[in-house]
Amino acid sequence: MAKKNVNEVRNGDLKSNIVVLRSVWGKRGQKYYIQPQKNSKGQYPDCVRKVNSEGDMILKPGDDPDFLIPEDRIFTLQDGTTFNLNDPYQANEWKAIENCFLIAPSRFAKGADGNYLIDGTPDIVSNSNYGVKSRYGRAELYVEKPGLEAEQKVTRARLELQATNYIYQYGYEDWLTFAKVLGRNMENQPVPDVEYFLISVAKKTPEKIIEICSGGDLANRVLFITAKEAGVIRKRNGMYTYGEDGDLILGASEEAVIDWMRQPKNKKTLELIRKDAYPEMNGVD
DSSP states (O other): OOOOOTTOOBTTBOGGGEEEEEETTOOTTOOEEEOOOOOTTSOOOTTEEOBOTTSOBOOOTTOOGGGOEETTOOEEEOTTOEEETTSHHHHHHHHHHTTOTTEESSTTOBOTTSOBTTTOOBBOSOSTTBTOBOOOOOOOEEEEOTTHHHHHHHHHHHHHHHHHHHHTTSOHHHHHHHHHHTTOOOTTOOHHHHHHHHHHHHHHOHHHHHHHHHSSOHHHHHHHHHHHHTTSEEEETTEEEESTTOOEEEESSHHHHHHHHHOGGGHHHHHHHHHHHOGGGTTOO
8 A cells, every 4th residue: 555645635735734834024034943842731742752861752661752752852943834734743843832932823813811912902092002003922923724714714605605595595575584583673674675684694694594594493483582572571580481470481591492482391381472472363273
């Protein structure tokens, strides 16, 4: 069997298995020298081994030194330094240094406090520096993964297309129902207005359209909204309730109420809610 080429391109690109380091400020000739880095718990990655007084790695039973990194290894990094994570040794090299403070996980990564690690946060307090970003982090390099950004965009485009296709499988009356579930009552609105609203949702949050059209429970969701608007279902003390005194608790969230509506044991009460929400339908077969 032929040996697999770790640099083999699959499906048109190397996807996220390639890590390329880029200079934050375009310092293409700048070099950085670092050693293996410990994690937040003060531990080296499992691919790093300590060295003895002679500079040899202290190996554990079963260790293969060809794939391990000595703790005193010095890495030379610069703009364009690349690690192929399909290669076990290069993958371990990357593990050994990825926790270094000089390397941001992405160009616009944020710290725990919400500040951008590289660019900082715009000054919105002082008039003299309004909108000016101050250098916040110490990162000099950031991780770029070729193909990953394009793959994410393609995935997003597919979701938008799927949501749009769902919309055009239905007509105006169904569109009004979808809009109502999405929180917009568009009764008697022109067809183009309703259509534009749904297409806008499909572009911004296609998952919502897909869930409405393929996830089921559409009738229950419409009933919930109608009953809530009519005051049949009310929210008291953080809980949705039914009844004049609110003695029947349905759930703390919309999803909890929908789940309650699904239960066969609640069928009779659900019918009472439906009659209260649609009084004009009472007595109509």
